[in-house]
Amino acid sequence: MLEAYAQNLVYGILVGALYGLTAVGLSLVFGVTKFLNVSHGEFLMFGGYASFWLFNLWKVDPFLSLPAAIVFLLAIGALFYKLLFGRMVKLAEGVKIQNTLLIGFGLSLILQNLALRFWTADTRSITTFYSGAVFAFAGVRFPLVRVASMVIALVVIVALQLFLRRTYTGKALRATVENWEAATLMGIDIQRVYLLSFVMGAALAGVAGALVSVGYTIDPAMGMGWTLKSLVVMVLGGLGSITGTFIGGLVLGITESVTGLALGFTYREVVGLVLFILVLIFRPQGLFGTKEG
Amino acid sequence: MNRIQIVVVLLLIAILLAVPMAIKSESTINLAVYVLLFVSLASSWNILGGLSGQTNLGHAAFFGAGTLVTRTLWLSGWNIFPSLLAGGLVAVALALLVGIPAFRLRGVYFAIGTLALSQILYITVGNTLPMISSLPAQDLAVYQLAPRYYLFLGVALLTIGAGYVLVNSRLGLGIMAVREEEDAAESLGVSALKHKLLALSISAFFGGLAGGGFAFYHVGYYPQLTFGPEWTFDSMMMAYIGGVGTIVGPIIGAVFFVILRELLALNLAEFHVIVFGTLFILVVLFLPDGMIGVLEKVRKAFARR
């Protein structure tokens, strides 16, 4: 019995890393632009399919094609920013959040549908020669692919942190999060900062999606579920903290996995909702929130 | 409302009441049923999303809960009316589950909470009730369309009526004040929390009633279906295209939606989501007051001449 829990704990951590990565992308966008892009999950889905088709059509290893997924999502992010989200930059914060929610929601349904038409509803996954590789330790199995995915997620997060803390552009982003007018007074071009953070958010989702396609499965309707998990993780971890959000992802992953074992698979998803409501009631700023979200 | 408007409304209601007696084509009545269903959904969403200004991304949760509860009770022997009521009340309970913790915080938490609620119910119901829910043979034998039509008509009229009464009441004034400028309203003694919860409850209740109607109407369907995000999206979209925040807007939006859907079904079946999605986005970006807004502008342009 203990072994089963330990195994689920591990699985929870491994998938939680991806929850965290995706949530960080969404959090980055929201923190800087105050856009809540609920089509974030669809960006993840596209990342997954990009990786999948590169593998299926041209045999490109999914880990090697990560840069391609990144570039693809940077482009898609830029496209939708220019087309849609960029138009809402000047709005007052309340209206901005509301409108981006609505547009993001509409966009997500459109993108889901497009994916459905082009790629069918079939669930897909990438199977490489090393997909079955597992290393076992103390009776617990560690699927190699998923471990590698977690490592990559960590690397990306660390790289992001370095970017935000050490580079001028990164600091400009952080300044914009805190006070965009003051940032403008420094000579920072807010339009560019918004665009940058939006496409970066999309790219982070794309990486997560590519990792999901090889370690798990993808399908056209997966987006909304991932968006939701990102939102719950964002609230759980606390807006304004990247590390906090990542840890929030791990927490969600572990809680889901362990609860799934205890209460059965059918009620796994309810965990997320329960956690969300608990956080709202007892600690609205999240576990690591720096200020009122 | 002035005399003329009252007469027009009564006339319309009379016409609507006469439909099943005058029209014999079942497919037309089915279409009418769907229009009434969507009018209820759009109007109920509008009470929270438009009048109260709280973005609700999980209206499907209320619709679905109403369907599930009503169907279960009705098929186990309850009369349809208490089943409907129960459905509406359960929807309210779910709404408050999210609303009470979320409304104390910024609006974004409520939106996330409702999205979470509907998605999670969608998946969990899909997991626990994967089989189709079918009307048993004896009910099928006595199935009549007219009662369904009248039920939906009643729900639609009640929903619109509730919206209308709300807008013209002190309570409604408070709700709209909270929408416009929450802090200012609070400082005038208007409890933002109470008003938001009230709008939420009314919206959820009628969403649940619409769901109950769906359960009464459909012979067979998958229980998971009514929790799907398309229901939320369609409600939002109809309210926006017609004119969010107005009473008539959602009605116009619903009629427009059903008509356009019928036309498209003839040519572009599955493109419906893409077409409506794009339309919705365009409206939010460029015509936030919807068709009512456009009509207003036209009216004003003529008035100036």
Add this chain to the structure above:
Amino acid sequence: MLKIEAIDAYYGDLQALWGISMQVNEGELVALVGPNGAGKTTTLRVITGLLKPASGSIYLDNHHLGKESAHKIVELGISMVPEGGKIFTAMSVLENLELGAFVAEARKVKDQTLKWVFEIFPRLSERKDQRAGTLSGGERQMLAIGRALMSKPKLLLLDEPSFGLAPILVEQMFEMIKEINRQAVTVLLVEQNVRAALELAQRAYVIENGRIVGQGTGDDLISFESVRSAYLG
């Protein structure tokens, strides 16, 4: 250096400025004084590009600022210390100052400028790695001014730098502003503390209800009857 001609500005449908005309010459310390709500901050927002005027023009060294966006105007050499300083509390003192030198030209000479700012505000040097949120009110203002100086501005705008400071700090603040001006930075100072501002400035404008109602040298205005009674009690 800065010439403002007949500026009208609105907040939505509400007019806030009527025909504002002002001038600041190189090396001067000019004050803009007036009561609360007179339009002082609004004028500064128009100069920095945060608020677009409905009519009128602004020239910086004969370059028409027109529709330039706010961040462009910083590049052109105007830097503002907004009301309350608006420092980035989540970042360190040093990071705040570094951000002040964001503009490409300023970034090149960042290290020299930093030394200069630390000379004027030695307290900031002591606290350079501290989170800006832990600074006291006076220190925050110093940081805000230091940060604005990091962009090596031709023209420094100060919006009520003494606001909320203890009296002894106010004196120090004005001393530092005088010193900054002495070091060849042109300053436009907006203040509610009329006497101090008028004593500091070579010239001043008086604004009331969105209109310029008086101008002259600091001394002239102090002795001007209506200014005395209205503001100096």
